[in-house]
Amino acid sequence: MNKVLVNDQLMERQEAKVDIEDRGYQFGDGIYEVIRIYSGSMFTGKEHIDRLFESAKKIHLELPFSEEILTKKLQELMEVNQLQTGIIYLQVTRGASPRQHHFPDNDVKAVFTAYTKEVPRPEKQMTEGVTAIVADDIRWLRCDIKSLNLLGNLLAKQEAMSKGSYEAVLHRDSTVTEGSSSNIFIIKNDELRTHPATNLILNGITRREILRLCSDIGLSYKEEAFTLDEMYKADEVFMASTTAEVMPLVQVGDTVVGDRTPGKWTKELQKAFLGAIQQQCGELIKTNV
Ligand SMILES: Cc1ncc(COP(=O)(O)O)c(C=O)c1O
Structure with a gap:
């Protein structure tokens, strides 16, 4: 299975698209995390999710979900892809808006994406x-x-x-x-x-x-x-x-x-x-x- 998450939607990887004016794509204006999965469970998942929220705060980015909802969504993604040993990659950008350096208006919503990948222990x-x-x-x-x-x-x-x-x-x-x-x-x-x-x-x-x-x-x-x-x-x-x-x-x-x-x-x-x-x-x- 190769599903990905875009905001709160699970979809096939080929269906997931990035707007060419996404600020992550144009400026690297966003944050990310990599969470290790062993035996189908997240290792130190809470610590990674906490750090994502800390990074978001440091760049004045409002995340579109709570820690609880994010954890649930990542769990769903991991289960649907039947991942045993690997990683979850997740990132949040400041959303898509006409290119300008300063932050867009508040109505521009952050864009969240996540996917899983099999990665053996080295x-x-x-x-x-x-x-x-x-x-x-x-x-x-x-x-x-x-x-x-x-x-x-x-x-x-x-x-x-x-x-x-x-x-x-x-x-x-x-x-x-x-x-x-x-x-x-x-x-x-x-x-x-x-x-x-x-x-x-x-x-x-x-x-x-x-x-x-x-x-x-x-x-x-x-x-x-x-x-x-x-x-x-x-x-x-x-x-x-x-x-x-x-x-x-x-x-x-x-x-x-x-x-x-x-x-x-x-x-x-x-x-x-x-x-x-x-x-x-x-x-x-x-x-x-
Ligand atoms: C620059 C840098 N320092 C340290 C780390 C290690 O961080 P963690 O143990 O949370 O993976 C990473 C991980 O990607 C990194 O990119």
């Missing part, structure tokens, strides 16, 4: 680890908003891909901020560090879950920025996101991390993260991690 990469490049963080100063404007992120990810890497670790001067589509963590002397949740990063839902799990596994942590040099000298480095979960970085730029295999705390966190998934969504069908 098990091989989680087991072996992946490499990252480093790139200048050229983005704007409101990275806390999950905005549709992703050009800065896309340029960095493209550079990573073209060099055969999985991710780009972004930095402002010598300070590491986050990945092009993930948060970045280092571990040195049995202590985890990650950039604090300021305007310079997206406060990832996976990031929050990881910090919560640190206490469970007895790993101390600091939400404190670190430099490129500190990252190069770290015992362990990993990235985290909704689709990549806890993903070990075994080489960053030209620097090999540890012995080029996932570190012991990273593996502990992967295990704890899998436990959290299974607690919320039930047993997973197949996994090596």
Whole structure:
């Protein structure tokens, strides 16, 4: 099944159309979320929906539904498409109106769309680890908003891909901020560090879950920025996101991390993260991690 949601209507994907004057299409004037589905259930669904409402507030966008209705609609979409392991992508734009930079009148309604996609867990990469490049963080100063404007992120990810890497670790001067589509963590002397949740990063839902799990596994942590040099000298480095979960970085730029295999705390966190998934969504069908 391949149904999509447009506002409150479920329809076939081919029937869904975007107005050429939709402000999301013309300006990237909108926000989005990606929610992970495991065993047919949303993982941290409420946290993602809460963050969508926070992003909406930050760009003065009125959402056309309540959190309860949105949750119900997403549930319906997931069920009708019989999605087991994958994602729900959802976005809201400020609607369609004649092109002008300032916001349209209040009678222009926000446009909501959502669809599902099968996405397996990246098990091989989680087991072996992946490499990252480093790139200048050229983005704007409101990275806390999950905005549709992703050009800065896309340029960095493209550079990573073209060099055969999985991710780009972004930095402002010598300070590491986050990945092009993930948060970045280092571990040195049995202590985890990650950039604090300021305007310079997206406060990832996976990031929050990881910090919560640190206490469970007895790993101390600091939400404190670190430099490129500190990252190069770290015992362990990993990235985290909704689709990549806890993903070990075994080489960053030209620097090999540890012995080029996932570190012991990273593996502990992967295990704890899998436990959290299974607690919320039930047993997973197949996994090596
Ligand atoms: C720039 C950026 N930072 C961090 C994240 C991780 O956020 P989450 O864990 O909520 O997926 C993402 C996810 O797409 C992202 O795009």
